[in-house]
Amino acid sequence: VGTKVRCRILSVKDDGKIDIGLAKKYFPEDDAVAEEVEDEEEDSDDEDVEMEEEIPETSDAPSPSVEESEEDEEEDDAVEDVSEEGEDEGEVGQFGFAEAEKFAEEEEDDEDDDAEEKEEEAESGSPSAAPAHDAMEDSDVSEDEEEQKAGSGKKSARQKARERREQEKETREVELANASGDWKRNPRGPDDFERLVLMSCSASSSTSDMPSASEVWIQYMGYWMQMAEVQRARECAERGIKQRLGFRDEQDRLNLWIAYLNLEAHICVEGGRKKEALKRVENLFKRAASYNDAKKVHMAMCDVWSRAGADDLALEAYKRTAEKFGHSKKVWMKYLEFLYSTGKLSEARQNCLPRALRLTDKRKHSLIATRAAKLEYKYGTVERGKTIFESLLASQPKRLDIWSVYLDEHINANKEDADAVRSVFDRAVTLKLKPAKMKFFFKRWVNFEQSYGDEEHLDLVKEKAREYVMALEKSRRADDI
Template identity: 30%
Template structure:
């Protein structure tokens, strides 16, 4: 019974396949039968295509084709130049970063392109791709991208994402450089509370660095917080070694003169020179500051006081030269003669002392 059913099913399958136009039972006679039919189609299928005839051009046609090719290449060059100078979309930037993988400026512009379209996640992804692409030896280029990513998180992220990015940046770069960047971007976004937390960290971690105190003071001056800046000076003088005090006060005085109170700056210099009258370098910085601030009379008076001291001839020569240059540039012939007379008097006193 089963054998009969199996034969019936095979018959049905054979019929169904035959109905579709196929012959199910194929033997060697089948190939002999259809050999002639297949020969023609195979020859047509595998016959090599005829070679195209080469078009012969005359001289004028050759010149025209060459001209068209030059125009095509020039157009491509212009498009590439336009993309480099003014990329407009992701495709343009992809081409640029592929050609310049270590150029942080291009990566940052790519981020900005997405941010302009309010695509924060895409901008964040570009930053991370840049950090994994830029050569590890290009430390400054990487720091630039880290700074851009920190700025992105500061403006568009959360406190948690900003802190995570900051921690990663500190691990991957010079800590002090990262803290400075963070301080600047917090000042730009006027986040005073967060800024003061970073100032505290910087002053604690880099308590022996003049530059660290100076940068914190600079940020406070930029925010019109002169009182806090002056407090930084006091903190610096309480932590720095005494040998660094003159340098710290001098740098702060210049900052005070340009961004705070010029009178306070003069007071700071006068304080230094009262304690260290032989510091020619400080006299020079003080004179230059006064001259640049159009306070020539004060500069002249300071030089007169400096040159009545009994200092080593080499130091006195430096002071007299500075005074002479001042009078030649800002004084008159009488003022120049006065400097010469002072120089002669000094020389006579030196000779007299030697006798």
């Protein structure tokens, strides 16, 4: 009692009693809801009356408006009196809200009826009893469709929230990477690479945490290539080769030039070896040769074309390098290896090897010939390789290094033919060499028999070694006398 309430007079009866309602539908907030309420009121059996309708003249009780009922305490008392009269006859409930309670009960009954209908539909297997998760999926799909339809329009709150969460996640990952120093070992973007570049400029040498300047630039180039940003990779390489600080030595700087050459050669070959691309590679090669050791750049260019799969261009590069640096044994040895590995055996045997022996210094011939013999064992024929080794040892029988290479190659090529290897050992132990060198041959022979021979031949080798030791001691005693 004494609490102000907002109600609406629904009807006034002949005997002076009134019905009031407190439900929300009696207080519409906009025109649309008001129209719906008015339609419902018109369809009813004239039990409800519009707010604007006047009270019949036969009514003894006044018909105050809603505002007046809220402001005028005397009219509130009149409403309470009417409610008390309703209690006596059982038509108005407690506090005079009979119609409100009736309306609430009707709504509860409707909800119970709806629930029973849904249960019956679910039991009967009707389409309306679909699983709840299907409805959820449909709602998700509809929401996604609405977001897609929005297109270029304003982003929905859901999209903004998702983007905000993703951005926060990326920020946390960056912060964790910075705190742990992982960005140094595994840079993930331009920002990390730029920081590494700045640090490499001030670093005098590479460490486990800080790579060399060339490694940083090469990784940076590789990052742009993975992103299919060829032009940015070129710009990155240009920045690196123009940098003056941070490189440990000339070889470190050369590594970056070679990586740049590899980049352009790869693009050239993948793009069909167009004239413009070939010209770009040639111009870059000339620049590299002018800023670095020319011989190293020429040899690197040969490897670049070979790795790119352009054997014809690699062959031209080797020819040009051999003409310019014909006195270098390294050039000829790499040239021979390229020819043998690509199956150009006749070119290697008839042209390259004779020219190499003719143009290089005589003291380098044994190294070049030894390399040619090894390549014959690997790519050519065993007999040709053996012939080259035998000719070398005929003039230099005491060269233990040549003997060692010869035995290694001959054993690898004749693992199934032990007698072919034993013949080489037999000839080696008959040489008049120093005891230390003879010990080397006997030891190698014993190891061979243990790995590929048998007990009988192993005992024969040990017997030969004992005989050699006894003969050596006998000669020493004779010298003492």
